[in-house]
Amino acid sequence: MVEPILSEPILSVRGLHTSFAAQEGTVRAVDGVSFNVFEGRTLGVVGESGCGKSVTARSILGIVERPGRVTGGEILLRPGDGGAPVDLLKLSPDAMRKVRGREIGLVFQEPMASFSQYYTIGNQIGEGIRLHLGLDAKAARERAIELLDMVGVPQPSRRVDEYPFQLSGGLRQRVMIAMALSCDPRVLIADEPTTALDVTTQAQILDLLRELQEKKGLAIILITHDMGVIAEMAHDVAVMYLGRAVETGPVRDIFRAPRHPYTRALLRSIPTVLAKPRSRLPTIEGSIPHPFNRPQGCAYHPRCVEIIDDQCRTEEPPEAGPETHRIRCFLHGGHKGAVA
Amino acid sequence: MSETLLEVRGLKKHFPIRKGLLRRVTGQVRAVDGVSFSVRKGETLALVGESGCGKTTVSRCILRALAPTAGEINFTIAGKTVDLAKLSRAQLRPLRRHMQMVFQDPYSSLNPRMVVGDIIGEPLLINGMTDRAERRRRVLELMELVQLPAAYINRFPHAFSGGQRQRIGIARALALNPELIVADEPVSALDVSVQAQILNLLLDLQDRLGLTVLFVAHDLSVVKHVADRVAVMYVGRMVELAETEALYSRPLHPYTEALLSAAPTPVPDAVSTRIILEREIADPANPPPGCAFHPRCGHATERCKQERPEMIEAEPGRFVACLRWDELSLRGIAAMT
Ligand SMILES: Nc1ncnc2c1ncn2[C@@H]1O[C@H](COP(=O)(O)OP(=O)(O)OP(=O)(O)O)[C@@H](O)[C@H]1O
Ligand SMILES: Nc1ncnc2c1ncn2[C@@H]1O[C@H](COP(=O)(O)OP(=O)(O)OP(=O)(O)O)[C@@H](O)[C@H]1O
Ligand code: SF4
Ligand SMILES: [Mg+2]
Ligand SMILES: [Mg+2]
Numbered sequence: 217m218v219e220p221i222l223s224e225p226i227l228s229v230r231g232l233h234t235s236f237a238a239q240e241g242t243v244r245a246v247d248g249v250s251f252n253v254f255e256g257r258t259l260g261v262v263g264e265s266g267c268g269k270s271v272t273a274r275s276i277l278g279i280v281e282r283p284g285r286v287t288g289g290e291i292l293l294r295p296g297d298g299g300a301p302v303d304l305l306k307l308s309p310d311a312m313r314k315v316r317g318r319e320i321g322l323v324f325q326e327p328m329a330s331f332s333q334y335y336t337i338g339n340q341i342g343e344g345i346r347l348h349l350g351l352d353a354k355a356a357r358e359r360a361i362e363l364l365d366m367v368g369v370p371q372p373s374r375r376v377d378e379y380p381f382q383l384s385g386g387l388r389q390r391v392m393i394a395m396a397l398s399c400d401p402r403v404l405i406a407d408e409p410t411t412a413l414d415v416t417t418q419a420q421i422l423d424l425l426r427e428l429q430e431k432k433g434l435a436i437i438l439i440t441h442d443m444g445v446i447a448e449m450a451h452d453v454a455v456m457y458l459g460r461a462v463e464t465g466p467v468r469d470i471f472r473a474p475r476h477p478y479t480r481a482l483l484r485s486i487p488t489v490l491a492k493p494r495s496r497l498p499t500i501e502g503s504i505p506h507p508f509n510r511p512q513g514c515a516y517h518p519r520c521v522e523i524i525d526d527q528c529r530t531e532e533p534p535e536a537g538p539e540t541h542r543i544r545c546f547l548h549g550g551h552k553g554a555v556a
Numbered sequence: 557m558s559e560t561l562l563e564v565r566g567l568k569k570h571f572p573i574r575k576g577l578l579r580r581v582t583g584q585v586r587a588v589d590g591v592s593f594s595v596r597k598g599e600t601l602a603l604v605g606e607s608g609c610g611k612t613t614v615s616r617c618i619l620r621a622l623a624p625t626a627g628e629i630n631f632t633i634a635g636k637t638v639d640l641a642k643l644s645r646a647q648l649r650p651l652r653r654h655m656q657m658v659f660q661d662p663y664s665s666l667n668p669r670m671v672v673g674d675i676i677g678e679p680l681l682i683n684g685m686t687d688r689a690e691r692r693r694r695v696l697e698l699m700e701l702v703q704l705p706a707a708y709i710n711r712f713p714h715a716f717s718g719g720q721r722q723r724i725g726i727a728r729a730l731a732l733n734p735e736l737i738v739a740d741e742p743v744s745a746l747d748v749s750v751q752a753q754i755l756n757l758l759l760d761l762q763d764r765l766g767l768t769v770l771f772v773a774h775d776l777s778v779v780k781h782v783a784d785r786v787a788v789m790y791v792g793r794m795v796e797l798a799e800t801e802a803l804y805s806r807p808l809h810p811y812t813e814a815l816l817s818a819a820p821t822p823v824p825d826a827v828s829t830r831i832i833l834e835r836e837i838a839d840p841a842n843p844p845p846g847c848a849f850h851p852r853c854g855h856a857t858e859r860c861k862q863e864r865p866e867m868i869e870a871e872p873g874r875f876v877a878c879l880r881w882d883e884l885s886l887r888g889i890a891a892m893t
Pocket of ligand 1 (some may be wrong): 218236243244245246263264265266267268270271272281282283284441505
């Protein structure tokens, strides 16, 4: 595979913070996440349940549900015309509506929940096209058929008049992708796009995403908890733990030589078809803390087998490491005893 | 060769499809349509396949939570073999303690108003262990077995993480010293780091207690870590059954090959030639004629469209239902990395 030349990122998330205020306390769902997304490349965002993947996606799109609120950071989008990057967090709701769909498309895990049951899929794909591109109903329908064909829905001119409940899970996800791409966005955010699907259908959808990326130079943010999917699909990866990206860098580097103790432990604990039958897996002790009981210092320290000293228990490790491979762990920078 | 604990023969379960005001039966979902296999004492047999292929229906028939439409379920206990499919509810009752279930969703399978000690102790109480102190001793023993701190005995399930709840579910299933554990997707709702803990626990318990396990799962990676043998289902039928290593390294059925090829591996650049199956899984209410897999199979011929392949013993201990198995040379996992 030829690596695309690293230019300016299309989308750059800097120190993003999003929290939910509740009676029991505040959940820092996203707590200082930074990453870059490039044209023609896929950034995988991976991590266990509750680590903040979906809230990150929702923050980028400006659709965080109440009582959630973005409390800090920047989300810089480079405009298509080569102008200076725009901070999406500073845009008006109206301007943001234009960005959604037009510049950034979104695919969810459960397509059924994101469709209306009362409109045909043609109508639903067409709606965005009419809104953003100003096409009339007839032209929008033609475009919807083209899009369905592009994502591999068989007999698109018949399917365009069907309702979502008439489609299988795999076809629904294809329609969802067609809808997300209807206005030719440059960035696609896919939040667990294949988690609800069977493996053979998952393979079809991942293949489709790869093909569309090649054709259109899409920048993709692929959110998943499946390291296998990341290894297969992503160029770069951000590994999240309790609202933080603890390690970010090229997929090959991180899978071959993970540096953060959490990434190392996580990769070792994944079952694979290559294992010896009935072989025990290395485990990570304990479980993910409840977001209200977020540990002091490095949030991973209670489970970490490589913990250095009290600094891990009391201070938050800064981002460190080479420019393209960032790690938040005192083993790699910021430790007063200078272990690194 | 170890003795057989469970022998399933020609098992069928059809669900009627009802339509209209009169709820007339207009068809049948052939959820399980002629499945045969046996489980040896002390082994883990995994039942794998994609959504809707009939895995849960098979396990529910074995536990007689469902009455089979046809077939035999021969269960051997204390040297005596009985066909569970033919027994009445009353006849089944004394046998139930020998077969226990571990569920997928640790959240919904535990009574939120009972403390852990009572949840684990309930089957003991129902089966006549009325002495409180004796029950408590057994509950603590079980908690230790699944590595739950004894101090948690009076807590409610909501105070536990997913992995801990699954441990509670396992302790409860083990309370009556069952012969057979049926675990239906026991780790698929868990986070990766916790999944590994529970899989290891199942392996340890099996070694210590000599349990026999029917492990139902869709994830071939998970199955590789627990199973002695693997049975693959497709649209209500079994297509292949073999020892784990043999099945993964040299599949005999094209569907097994495709499943293995589609399983994502956490190794970048691993797969360059993934098999992408065309179309979707067939509908068990309207399965294709001949081999149900033929519309998606890259090796199908005219004969496959008409003739239904029966399960045959291709090699000692290896079973396959494909008309062309001996002409094909399929790729196992070694060829994929
Ligand atoms: N609407 C909400 N109200 C309160 N807390 C929320 C809300 N949405 C998310 N959170 C909290 O924010 C944190 C991050 O949630 P998020 O949905 O981003 O996790 P995730 O990484 O996408 O997990 P999963 O893999 O389960 O989808 C969690 O602790 C969650 O409980
Ligand atoms: N009570 C029922 N009434 C009608 N159809 C049913 C019933 N239970 C299951 N089915 C159908 O039988 C088929 C097999 O279902 P089953 O739950 O056994 O599949 P499974 O292999 O366990 O799938 P999954 O991986 O999704 O759990 C499906 O088509 C399902 O819709
Ligand atoms: S019987 Fe034919 S269609 Fe079925 S798996 Fe074998 S080759 Fe493919
Ligand atoms: Mg999520
Ligand atoms: Mg099931």
